[in-house]
Amino acid sequence: xxxHVRAELEVRDLTVEFPSGGYVVRPLSGLSFxxxxxxxxxxxxxxxxxxxxxxxCLAGLLTPTSGSISFRHNDVGNLTGPALGxxxxxxxxxxxxxxxxxxxxxxxxxVMAPLRLARLPYxxxxxxxxxxxxxxxxxxxxxxxxxxxxxxxxxxxxxxRALAHDPPLVVADExxxxxxxxxxxxxxxxxxxxxxPGRMVLVSTHDDRITNIADRVIELAPHFAAADRxxxxxxxxxxxxxxxxxxxxxxxxxxxxxxxxxYRVRADGAEEGxxxxxxxxxxxxxxxxxxxxxxxxxxxxxxxxxxxxxxxAFRQRFPGTGVAANPxxxxxx
Amino acid sequence: MPVxxxxxxxxxxxxxxxxxxxxxxxxxxxxxxxDLRFRARQFLIAVIGAGLVFAMGLLLSGMVAGLGNEIxxxxxxxxxDSWVLSTGASGRVDALxxxxxxxxxxxxxxxxxxxxxxIIVVPEATRVGTVTDSVVLIGGRSEGxxxxxLTAGRGVRGNGDAVVDARLGLGVGGHFTVAGxxxxxxxxxxxxxxxxxxxxxxxTLHDAQAVLYGGRPLIGAVxxxxxxxxxxxxxxxxxxxxxxxxxLDQMAPVVSSISNxxxxxxxxxxxxxxxxxxxxxxxxxxxxxxxxxxxxxSAMLFAxxxxxxxxxxxxxAAMAALIANLMKGLFAQPVxxxxxxxxxxxxxxxVVGIIASLAALRRAVSADPAIAFAG
Numbered sequence: 001x002x003x004h005v006r007a008e009l010e011v012r013d014l015t016v017e018f019p020s021g022g023y024v025v026r027p028l029s030g031l032s033f034x035x036x037x038x039x040x041x042x043x044x045x046x047x048x049x050x051x052x053x054x055x056x057c058l059a060g061l062l063t064p065t066s067g068s069i070s071f072r073h074n075d076v077g078n079l080t081g082p083a084l085g086x087x088x089x090x091x092x093x094x095x096x097x098x099x100x101x102x103x104x105x106x107x108x109x110x111v112m113a114p115l116r117l118a119r120l121p122y123x124x125x126x127x128x129x130x131x132x133x134x135x136x137x138x139x140x141x142x143x144x145x146x147x148x149x150x151x152x153x154x155x156x157x158x159x160x161r162a163l164a165h166d167p168p169l170v171v172a173d174e175x176x177x178x179x180x181x182x183x184x185x186x187x188x189x190x191x192x193x194x195x196x197p198g199r200m201v202l203v204s205t206h207d208d209r210i211t212n213i214a215d216r217v218i219e220l221a222p223h224f225a226a227a228d229r230x231x232x233x234x235x236x237x238x239x240x241x242x243x244x245x246x247x248x249x250x251x252x253x254x255x256x257x258x259x260x261x262x263y264r265v266r267a268d269g270a271e272e273g274x275x276x277x278x279x280x281x282x283x284x285x286x287x288x289x290x291x292x293x294x295x296x297x298x299x300x301x302x303x304x305x306x307x308x309x310x311x312x313a314f315r316q317r318f319p320g321t322g323v324a325a326n327p328x329x330x331x332x333x
Numbered sequence: 334m335p336v337x338x339x340x341x342x343x344x345x346x347x348x349x350x351x352x353x354x355x356x357x358x359x360x361x362x363x364x365x366x367x368d369l370r371f372r373a374r375q376f377l378i379a380v381i382g383a384g385l386v387f388a389m390g391l392l393l394s395g396m397v398a399g400l401g402n403e404i405x406x407x408x409x410x411x412x413x414d415s416w417v418l419s420t421g422a423s424g425r426v427d428a429l430x431x432x433x434x435x436x437x438x439x440x441x442x443x444x445x446x447x448x449x450x451x452i453i454v455v456p457e458a459t460r461v462g463t464v465t466d467s468v469v470l471i472g473g474r475s476e477g478x479x480x481x482x483l484t485a486g487r488g489v490r491g492n493g494d495a496v497v498d499a500r501l502g503l504g505v506g507g508h509f510t511v512a513g514x515x516x517x518x519x520x521x522x523x524x525x526x527x528x529x530x531x532x533x534x535x536x537t538l539h540d541a542q543a544v545l546y547g548g549r550p551l552i553g554a555v556x557x558x559x560x561x562x563x564x565x566x567x568x569x570x571x572x573x574x575x576x577x578x579x580x581l582d583q584m585a586p587v588v589s590s591i592s593n594x595x596x597x598x599x600x601x602x603x604x605x606x607x608x609x610x611x612x613x614x615x616x617x618x619x620x621x622x623x624x625x626x627x628x629x630x631s632a633m634l635f636a637x638x639x640x641x642x643x644x645x646x647x648x649x650a651a652m653a654a655l656i657a658n659l660m661k662g663l664f665a666q667p668v669x670x671x672x673x674x675x676x677x678x679x680x681x682x683x684v685v686g687i688i689a690s691l692a693a694l695r696r697a698v699s700a701d702p703a704i705a706f707a708g
Contacts, residue, residue: 056703059626061626061701061702061703061705062703085628085630088626088627088628088702089627089628094626094705096623096705100619100622100623100705102364102368102620102623102624103371103620104364104367104368104370104371104372104620105364105367105368105371106367109363109364109367112360113360113364113624113627114627114628115360116360116361116363116364117360117361117624117627117628117629117633118360118628119360120360122363125360145371161627
């Protein structure tokens with residue numbers, strides 16, 4: 001055989017940018033991974049790392065800025081019109097963090113909703129909903145509205161709804177976020193059971209305990225704070241950009257020579273100066289500490305020379321320094 | 334590094350029948366109706382609010398119709414083919430003209446006239462017990478033209494007798510006074526009023542002359558059976574239709590005010606239903622996002638909003654018809670709600686519903702399915 005066997009799900013160089021609060025934010029930057037049929041894939045990362053953005057793209061609800069998503073050889077990012085509608089309806093089932101059941105509908109009617117919207121006759125839709133509610137163990141609650149169900153029960157109804165069209169891809173966004181540990185167990189057991197040949201289940205979470213039941217884990221934010229390596233000397237020419245807004249980085253920079261200007265780029269493209277960091281001052285500590293993307297650009301103002309420290313090395317080298325001790329930095333980076 | 338995991342012991346598979354797309358079942362309708370039921374209290378408030386406004390609209394329609402109908406009833410009750418007035422008279426039934434009684438015999442001799450009789454129509458103040466009221470005194474010959482069909486009692490036979498409309502509030506045997514003359518009610522009629530509900534009071538020509546002309550032999554008009562082909566100089570013939578039109582013309586400002594108020598009522602109804610639909614749409618923003626994520630189109634969501642608004646409007650219209658029928662007797666002036674209004678109302682309600690749902694159109698169209706992911 002020549003050539004490789006293509007994975008069921010291929011995400012390549014996925015980047016998503018959108019305006020928010022007057023600035024351009026980039027929750028995903030160059031993400032790539034594969035996943036195969038029948039796998040339970042856990043997308044792990046803290047809040048704000050782009051998990052929901054990734055799931056929105058996989059669900060066909062958000063168009064990536066660049067990169068590609070291929071599921072079963074369909075380029076999801078390029079789907080439009082009826083093809084996109086078909087994909088959303090029949091290829092992917094979504095389980096939302098906040099359950100998102102329709103309050104006015106019973107559990108059965110909630111599961112029936114996607115079927116009825118696809119014009120399945122009432123009787124067939126009701127039968128299908130009852131079958132799915134039985135699968136998630138809620139046959140006896142079929143006539144109850146969401147307000148009469150516990151969080152775990154609501155999430156199981158949401159899972160049943162996501163399975164309405166028997167989609168080959170189920171994405172679940174923080175499905176255990178609002179549940180107690182007893183309910184968490186039931187929901188995770190169900191998601192694990194659903195990951196069988198013919199279906200891939202992709203779960204986003206910030207709780208790394210869930211990785212224990214995963215077939216594959218995609219970490220969206222590596223733990224920079226725990227990493228360590230030797231300090232890095234950096235020389236920049238005038239106007240050279242050290243890092244961009246939305247980049248991920250693991251180094252805190254100390255200015256040894258020259259100056260670095262910190263600025264943001266607004267959604268309209270205009271630059272907004274935040275600070276100029278001079279010799280002896282540092283910047284870029286919050287991103288690595290909190291596993292957040294850089295929230296501003298850093299650009300050399302004239303030729304300059306910097307030293308980049310990992311968070312651990314920075315703390316060892318400059319004990320007593322921290323976020324509050326560096327007002328000159330001007331902004332958390 | 335992927336975590337190793339043992340394959341689950343239980344596997345679940347779903348045999349799924351293909352979707353029958355030939356069925357034009359619109360799933361959004363069921364969701365819409367269940368939402369309507371879920372928000373029943375909210376919708377009930379809107380139905381009551383819009384229903385009361387619709388009822389007021391119906392009653393105002395009835396008032397406009399009533400003004401025309403009472404004139405037609407009073408004019409028609411004279412059973413005349415034509416009305417002979419002084420040339421230049423306004424033609425209003427409540428403000429005829431003044432002419433000598435001898436005009437009657439002069440008109441009677443003209444070709445085309447089968448029968449001619451005098452009539453006097455004059456609005457007057459009256460006292461019923463200790464209460465001052467208004468009547469439209471109509472003087473004419475007993476049992477001749479100008480009398481009307483009774484609902485109780487007998488007709489006017491002599492001076493002092495009166496046949497009155499039930500709105501005066503007197504039954505047979507009751508008494509009332511006009512310009513010092515006391516009348517005894519000998520019979521009653523229904524639906525005979527003028528000037529927005531002032532009851533007609535049929536009396537002898539003599540009594541009417543006593544009230545209006547101090548007993549002098551003057552009359553207001555000559556009514557004829559048969560249409561005169563020629564008239565003595567200074568006289569003109571008016572058809573019943575001309576009399577009715579001239580009489581209604583004086584009510585034009587009132588009719589216009591009522592019609593404007595009625596239009597205003599429809600606008601208020603639109604606002605009430607629109608407010609409800611809009612608030613509901615605001616509350617359902619996330620539902621819309623979820624439904625879109627589940628495959629609903631903007632058009633489907635909008636159709637659901639239209640159905641809700643139209644159902645609320647139609648329910649309000651049904652309630653309005655009931656209320657208006659119950660309330661129309663409470664008004665001093667005649668309220669004759671035309672049958673056509675009950676046909677126009679649901680159509681209006683339909684239009685109101687559609688216009689109202691436009692208020693929430695943007696909400697349905699702009700609902701971003703990605704919002705459903707927000708925690």
